[in-house]
Amino acid sequence: MKTVAIAAAFATAAVTGGIAAAPAIFAQDSAELPGAVDPSRVTAGTYALDPAHTLVSWEVDHFGFNDYFGLFGNITGTMTMDPANISDAEFEIMVPIAEVTVASEQLKDHLLRPGKDGADPDFFGPEPGMAKFTSTSVRQASDTTAVVSGMLEMNGKSGPVTMLVEFTGAGTNPFNNKETVGFHARATIDRTQWGVMYGQGLVGNEVDLTITAGFEKQ
Structure with missing residues (x-):
């Protein structure tokens, strides 16, 4: 692990222009990572999504042959939370549909192209709006999990969505x-x-x- 960590530090240094720019954390063992599954590390306040490290993947059956995957990034949003009162937590998440990533440019064109001869698009069309999720309730299920329900606005329509959310780590980002x-x-x-x-x-x-999401305290 230390060999990999040191290599990562040199790679970071090459990008940033000097070894001194690489945080010391990259020379440490994985047991000393900055994040840990420790709820006591979470403090009350307002957090903003880190769009560089937040992703939503989707999976759908294709013709009964296999599942197809896609990815949304550049996601923004906020979370207001007090770990002493999880049920009062609030989330608002914005997903840019137009920035969907798939393995085939042909399929991406299919997802975002206009309808043929003025008809409705097959999927989202060339200028889809944001998908927006707004939480309406949060129920703590265990020390590290919660059930979050809310409304998803997408493609000009709105409907309820419920998700199981798992707390995966908290700490201070060394960068x-x-x-x-x-x-x-x-x-x-x-x-x-x-x-x-x-x-x-x-x-x-x-x-x-x-969904994998990182929130940074404001």
Whole structure:
């Protein structure tokens, strides 16, 4: 582990222009990572998503052959939370649909192209708005998990979504000295509730969402 960590430090130094710019954390063992699954490290306040380290992946059945994956990034949003009263936590998340990433440029064009001859687009169209999730309730399920329910606005429609959220770490980011809290979350939605109707019977209606999110205290 130390060999890998030292290599990472030199790689960082090459980018930043000097070994002194690499945080000392990269020369330490993994047991001393800045983040840990320790709820006592989380302090009350308002946090903003770190868009560089927050991703939403989606997975949908393709023709019954296999599952297809895509990814959303550049996600923004806020979290207000007091660890002494989890049920009062609030989340607002904004996902730029137009910045979807898939393995094929042809498929990306399919997701974002306008409808043929003035018809409705197959998926989102060329200028889709933001997908916005706003929490309506948070129920703590264990020391490190919670059930978060809310409303998802997407593709001009709104509907409820419930996700299981797991606390994955908290601490101070050695690059910017910000208090950081991380979560993983999972949810399944029916795309037809948001007007994405293309290929029913061939492309699955159920879409599995996997979220990894880092929040930095403001």
